[in-house]
Amino acid sequence: MEPTMRILAMDGALARASAAVWVDGAVRASALAEGARGQAVALPPMVARVLAEAGLAATELDAVAAVIGPGGFTGLRAALALAQGVALAAGCPAIGVTTGEALRAALPPALRDGVAVWSVIDTRRGRVLLERFAPGEDAAAAPPQSLAPEELPDPAGPVALVGDMAGAVAEALAARGIAARLTGSLLPEAGAVAAVAALRLAGRLPPRAALPLYVEPPAVRLPGA
Known part of the structure; x- marks a missing residue:
């Protein structure tokens, strides 16, 4: 047991x-x-x-x-x-x-195992924080990237979008003729x-400490700026 x-x-x-x-x-x-x-x-x-x-x-x-x-x-x-x-x-x-990882885990297993998953987060500065997962892979293919919408790569195959910028990214990809699947995991x-x-x-993902992951520096304004 x-x-x-x-x-x-x-x-x-x-x-x-x-x-x-x-x-x-x-x-x-x-x-x-x-x-x-x-x-x-x-x-x-x-x-x-x-x-x-x-x-x-x-x-x-x-x-x-x-x-x-x-x-x-x-x-x-x-x-x-x-x-x-x-x-x-x-x-x-x-x-x-x-x-x-959290957004992808909320998807039905058949979906995340069948297609690539892109996590797309709004930076509130006109950029997208992209974290990509291959079909059936619990670990991301690479660390999150900060990209302008026009810098988003073309997916190699079917892709499902998660995150609070999923709708905007789907529109950006559609403008290139690429269909992406929207999900409810926002x-x-x-x-x-x-x-x-x-x-x-269980050892099925690499260890990760509970420390902040910053892809971009915090948005701050210096006094008098």
């Missing part, structure tokens, strides 16, 4: 905050709040709530997982700081999951984050 696996997962990378408790392949409790702001405030009570609903204490967790990016600076930092704190208190590992959900973390714990 395989040992029980209990994972607490959380995300604040994009325009949503979410948390979930995942036990042996299924989400036992979950919560989410829409909105690009307020993850730092929303996540701690959300985490407490899903642990209570799942009937688990933090000390019973086998791992804590969080999305590391690409995404918004504030939301990423809030989720990662919380994940690291809970993991330290629980004495378990804190596992990092990329935005693209924002990460913590249940999918936990599923990716479980693959890492």
Whole structure:
């Protein structure tokens, strides 16, 4: 009999905050709040709530997982700081999951196994953060890239789009005569984050620490600029 696996997962990378408790392949409790702001405030009570609903204490967790990016600076930092704190208190590992890994994991297995998946995230600066997955591959083909829409490569075959810029990228590809499949996986959900973390714990994905993944430097304005 395989040992029980209990994972607490959380995300604040994009325009949503979410948390979930995942036990042996299924989400036992979950919560989410829409909105690009307020993850730092929303996540701690959300985490407490899903642990209570799942009937688990933090000390019973086998791992804590969080999305590391690409995404918004504030939301990423809030989720990662919380994940690291809970993991330290629980004495378990804190596992990092990329935005693209989480978005892809939310797709039906037949879809992600049958076609390539592109995760496309809006930088809010007129560029796309692209993370590509070959058919049936849980690991990305390369680290995320920052590209202008006109710099997007032509897919080698059928491709499904995930992420908050999926609609715009589909239009850009259609202008070249390339059809791409839109999916409903636009924002990460913590249940999918936990599923990716479980693959890492099982050795099916390379280890990744719960540290922020920045593809571009944070957008800051110097005083007097």
